[in-house]
Amino acid sequence: MLGGRVQLWQPREGYRAGTDPVLLAATIAAGAGQSVLELGCGGGAALCCLGARVPGLRLAGVEIQPAYADLARRNLVDNGLEGIVWDGDISDPPRALKAESFDFVMANPPYFETGKGLAAQEPGRGTGRAGALPLGDWVSIAAKRLKPRGYATFIQRVERLPELLAAMDGPLGSLELLPLLPREGRGPRLILLRGRKDGRAPFRFHAPMAIHPALIRDNAPDNYTERFRNVMQQGRALPFEADPG
Numbered sequence: 001m002l003g004g005r006v007q008l009w010q011p012r013e014g015y016r017a018g019t020d021p022v023l024l025a026a027t028i029a030a031g032a033g034q035s036v037l038e039l040g041c042g043g044g045a046a047l048c049c050l051g052a053r054v055p056g057l058r059l060a061g062v063e064i065q066p067a068y069a070d071l072a073r074r075n076l077v078d079n080g081l082e083g084i085v086w087d088g089d090i091s092d093p094p095r096a097l098k099a100e101s102f103d104f105v106m107a108n109p110p111y112f113e114t115g116k117g118l119a120a121q122e123p124g125r126g127t128g129r130a131g132a133l134p135l136g137d138w139v140s141i142a143a144k145r146l147k148p149r150g151y152a153t154f155i156q157r158v159e160r161l162p163e164l165l166a167a168m169d170g171p172l173g174s175l176e177l178l179p180l181l182p183r184e185g186r187g188p189r190l191i192l193l194r195g196r197k198d199g200r201a202p203f204r205f206h207a208p209m210a211i212h213p214a215l216i217r218d219n220a221p222d223n224y225t226e227r228f229r230n231v232m233q234q235g236r237a238l239p240f241e242a243d244p245g
Helices: 019-026 045-053 066-078 123-129 135-145 158-168 226-234
Strands: 035-039 058-063 083-087 102-107 146-157 173-183 190-196 209-212
Touching (some): 019 102, 019 146, 019 190, 019 226, 035 045, 035 135, 045 058, 058 066, 066 083, 102 135, 135 158, 146 158, 158 190, 209 226
Parallel strands (some): 035 102, 058 083, 102 146, 173 209
Antiparallel strands (some): 146 190, 173 190
């Protein structure tokens, strides 16, 4: 990932990280010395991408599947990064995690509720696609782990935006929405939603950003708009608000 700056061990079968954790990590506006927690970190793709972009972070993750938690720890070490990954269910966090608070929390919750969407044949992939824990619980847990004025950022399918907005309106404030278009001229499929603990700013709906150009050449390795080519291949940040011009 990131043009080779990040290399990951992943299972031959099961959940394999794609575009989403890279995009999520790119939106985290953390600086050296700050702390970041990922809820449901899988094999650590987002943590590794964020750590490669911003040196000096205190990285942490929690993952319910022990095999993926082991992969996350291995991937952090093999990418020259320091961090801690706890085995555990975010709905009943390990005692050590409950004693911690973070400047940023990020999460890529399962896109479907259990029993909805296509079932995955492999258990690890199934857990990544669907989960019984409501989005409201993900938000509540994220808010509890934030320091005052800290930020929580979620990536999710656009169909679940109403549920996620309703969940964040209360535990978090200063909500900001960034829709992601699969390509220019199409409707959004993914959204990024960010909130701030104790935030009081009004809701902001940012201009949608297209990941791919309107015309995509088959099998071309650079089929990204310029902004997303910089994110995916150069490891650049993805600010919620596009640069002027």
